[in-house]
Structure formats: C-alpha cells, structure tokens
Amino acid sequence: MKQPSLWHVLQPKWRTALQRMREERDRGGRGKLVVLTVVGALFWLAVFGVLYVILKYLRGVEELGALIPNKILGLVLLSFISILVLSNVITALSSFFLAKDLDLLVSAPVDWLRLYLASWARRCCTPRGW
Amino acid sequence: MIRLQNLTKLYGSFVAVDDISLHVPRGVLYGCLGPNGAGKTTTLRMIAGILRPTQGRVLLGGDDVHVNPLSAKMRLGFIPDRPFVYDKLTGAEFLRFVAGLYGQEGESVERRIAELLEVFELTSWQNELIEAYSHGMRQKLIISSALIHRPECIVVDEPMVGLDPKAARLLKDIFRQFVEKGGTVLMSTHTLEVAEAMCDQIAIIQHGKVVAAGTVADVRREHQAGNASLEELFLRLTGGAHVRALVEVLGK
Numbered sequence: 484m485k486q487p488s489l490w491h492v493l494q495p496k497w498r499t500a501l502q503r504m505r506e507e508r509d510r511g512g513r514g515k516l517v518v519l520t521v522v523g524a525l526f527w528l529a530v531f532g533v534l535y536v537i538l539k540y541l542r543g544v545e546e547l548g549a550l551i552p553n554k555i556l557g558l559v560l561l562s563f564i565s566i567l568v569l570s571n572v573i574t575a576l577s578s579f580f581l582a583k584d585l586d587l588l589v590s591a592p593v594d595w596l597r598l599y600l601a602s603w604a605r606r607c608c609t610p611r612g613w
Numbered sequence: 614m615i616r617l618q619n620l621t622k623l624y625g626s627f628v629a630v631d632d633i634s635l636h637v638p639r640g641v642l643y644g645c646l647g648p649n650g651a652g653k654t655t656t657l658r659m660i661a662g663i664l665r666p667t668q669g670r671v672l673l674g675g676d677d678v679h680v681n682p683l684s685a686k687m688r689l690g691f692i693p694d695r696p697f698v699y700d701k702l703t704g705a706e707f708l709r710f711v712a713g714l715y716g717q718e719g720e721s722v723e724r725r726i727a728e729l730l731e732v733f734e735l736t737s738w739q740n741e742l743i744e745a746y747s748h749g750m751r752q753k754l755i756i757s758s759a760l761i762h763r764p765e766c767i768v769v770d771e772p773m774v775g776l777d778p779k780a781a782r783l784l785k786d787i788f789r790q791f792v793e794k795g796g797t798v799l800m801s802t803h804t805l806e807v808a809e810a811m812c813d814q815i816a817i818i819q820h821g822k823v824v825a826a827g828t829v830a831d832v833r834r835e836h837q838a839g840n841a842s843l844e845e846l847f848l849r850l851t852g853g854a855h856v857r858a859l860v861e862v863l864g865k
Contacts, residue, residue, distance in 0.1 A: 484683055484684065484687060484716055485716035486683075486716065487713045487714050487716060491710070491713045491714075492714070494706075494710050494713070495699040495701075495702055495707075495710060498699075498701065498702055498706060499699060499700075499701035499702070502701040502702075502742070503701065583697045584697050584699070585663075586658075586661075586663055586693055586697065587696075587697050587711075588714070589661075589662060589663050590661040590662060590663055590686065590689070590691040590693075591686060591711070591714035591715065592682070592683040592684070592686035592687045592714070592715060592716075593714055594683065
C-alpha cells in the first residue's frame, strides 16, 4: 500500500500556518510584527546591557575576578538547559499522546514511524498552537 | 466483515470491555446499544486501531487490526463520537488530505470529493474554512471523509448527534445503500428508535459484556419479552427497569 509522504501528513499544519499568516496580514498584522520586533530587540539589548555591566564589575574583583563570572554563567546555562529539556519533554508527550488529531491519524492506514516523525517535525518547526 | 474475538480491555483493575465476541457479516447494519459507560466507545476505538486490546483480536475482512494495521485500516471508515476537523482547512482541502492518508490522489479523488460534497449539500461550502461550518455541516464533512476511500466497513459512534432531520434521513439512506451493496456498518447509538428502525442486528452491552445479541426478534424471543418495545427490552436487560419503578413511586 502506498504510504502518504511526510509532507502530506503535515499538510494541515502548514496550511493552518499559512492561513493564520494570511489572516494576520489581512488584519494589518505587519504593524504588530514591527512593534513586537522593536520591543523584543529592546528587551534583549537591555538584558545584554545589564549583564555586561555586572560581568564587567565582577571581572574587576581581585583574584576571583575571572572565576566568578565563569561559575555564574555555567550555572545560568545549566538552569536554562534543564528548563528547556523539561519543557520539551512535556510538550513532546502532549504532542505524541494528547494531540486532537491523533484519532483521525491513527485510525488511518499511516505507518507509526511516519506519524511520529510528523509529530516531531511539527513540534520542531512550528510554534505551539499551530 | 468485522469479527471481534474475546476482546478485552482493562484499565488497571477496571474492566472496560470484558471478553466480547461478535461477528458482523457483510451486508449487515449492526447496532451496538448500551447505557453510558457500558464499553461501546472503547470497543469501537479498539476496532479502529486507536486502542490496543488487553486480550483478544479484531479482524476486519480477515486482517487483524493490530497485526496488519495498514491493510485492515484500508478497509475501514471510522466516524468517532467527537470527531476532529482542522478549522483552518477548507472542506475540500480536508477531504483531499484524508484521501491522501489512504494513498489516494488525482482526478478520481477530485471526482469523489465533488460527488460526496454534492450528496451532503456542501458543494457551495467546499472552499470555505471549516471554522465557519455549523456542527451539522462538520458532521456531514466527517461522514464524507469516512466514505472517501470507499471502505468495506464503516464503524460509527453515535452517528445522528447534531444532524438535522434531513441529514439524519440521508445518513440512514446512505448506510442502508452501503450495506445493500455488500458493505458492513457497525454503529453505536443511544437512540433506540434509530437502532430499531435501521439495524438488522443488535448487541446490547452492559458493564463491558454482551448481554444480548441478534435481531430484535431474536432478542425478544430469547428473553421471553413477547411484543415488548426495544426500549422495554433494553431497560430490562440493562437494569434500567428499577429507574422506571422509582419514577412511578416519586410521581405518586
């Protein structure tokens, strides 16, 4: 039996994404996008500025100057990775087992590996809710 | 043909489906009746390959759903009780997508889509997003999607919910024609009038077990129910008779 391509299994998702973009554009979403981009850029610049000042100050501390920023950055990195891993495990589980279209896809003659890959690709490539 | 052999589903120690064996031959419209929580939907979901049985097996036209899932599912059109549709697709796109899942594409699919949309009076809506459809229109679209690949068997959970009388009648006629052409329909329903009017054979399920099966006349005869209506029979078999007695007492 001919199996549908991965692209086909993902079709509702990319069509939904395209449709949402079209609706956003029709609602004049370009202005919103510009505002969000500017606010986002300002936020990250502020984060960078604050961190730069703190790290620069710490580097100036005698003897411990190089060590403290290294340890702090290591801790921050580790915390972020842990949060990301936990969040992705929860997202993946809900995507694989609680997706609303699961019954439709599982009752169709589609190989489980294709379903898994489609679900994985969807999680990797699209924001939540699409 | 749908055959269930000693089908059992356990959730921990809770027995949702208890050793059900049923045979739905070709050309038969079979009704699954039972009170809420009797195990009807769980049984249908196992037939559709969505749930894995704890024991037993499901055969669709000779293929075991859990051993040869792809060939078994090719024979099946499944309509769940709470169907899902993609709101941001148009009706035609959704049908094209479902046809593609069954490995079908091209001109023949386009013809089939046009034919089904025409039958269900959705032609003028085919390029509208599904989010604009009413509940009944969504239900019609789901039914169309189950028929798109010309299945041998249709398994349908509560088919009449949300349909207007015209669409309900249309669906009855479609199922009747489908079985007359040699197809098999297994439907679960709470509506006893629908079951009595449509089904060639019925199975009454209670606490995950089949408590009666056969034609309505067979079930009446087997349980010495005389000319009792299907409702009377159903209440007698599912322990609902005491509810009626209670209502009578409270009404005094």
